[in-house]
Amino acid sequence: MANTTTTTVIWKSVKGFEQYEVSNTGLVKSLKGKNPRIMKPRRKKFIKKDGSVELGYEELILNNKGVQYSKLVHRLVAMAFIENHDNKPEVNHIDEDKGNNSVENLEWGTRVERSAKAQSQAILSIDEFGTVEKIYSSMNEGGRDGYTRSSISYVLSGKRKKYKDLEWYKINNNVYSLLTGKY
DSSP states (O other): OOOOOOSSOOEEEETTEEEEEEETTSOEEEOOSSSOEEOOOEEEEEEOTTSOEEEEEEEEEEEETTEEEEEEHHHHHHHHHSOOTTOOSEEEETTOOTTOOOGGGEEEEOHHHHHHHHHTSOEEEEOTTSOEEEEESSHHHHHHTTOOHHHHHHHHTTSOSOBTTBEEEEOOHHHHHHHHOOO
16 A cells, blocks of 8 residues: 655646546545545555465556556656656666555666665575574675575575575665674
8 A cells, every 4th residue: 555654745647647646655546526536556466486475566447538557556656756867667666665655665767777776785694593694795795605696586585485594684784784894
C-alpha cells in the first residue's frame, strides 16, 4: 500500500488519463462519477522456491476512451513528479519495497545501475550457530574471498536458504562502517 508519511499530499493529473490523478505519496484517484475515489491497487503474488511469498509491484487498470490499460503505480508517480533528464527507462524503489511508492522512495535508473547498487551493498554471513562468519563491503568483495556472487545473490533474494552452509544478509552501509571501523 502507499506510504503516506509525507506531510503534504500533492495531486497531479495522470498524463494520457485525464480522469485520474496521482499523488506524491503513491495514491491514485479516479475522478469519474460524482465523487472522486482513491483506487485500490492489486499486487501479484509470487511463490519462491523456499515456499515464501513475494509481492510484486502495485498495479491498476486505467480506462481511456473505453480501452483498459494496466499501469504500475510507481511509474505513474515517477512520471508525474520526477524529472527524467537522462531518459532512463526504469523506476527503482530506493528501499527495494515494491509497495512503497512515495516519491521520496523512487528514482529513475537502469537495470545495470540497480544491479550495481545491489552488488555494492554491504553483506554478512552467519554460520549454523548464529555467529557472524565474515562481513563484506559488497558481494564483489565476497567474490574475491572465494564465494560466488550469484550464489550469494540467490540467498539474499530468498531463492536459496544457504550458500556454503552460511546464511547471508544485506546490511546498511553505515552499519558496516560501525562494525568494521572502515569508513
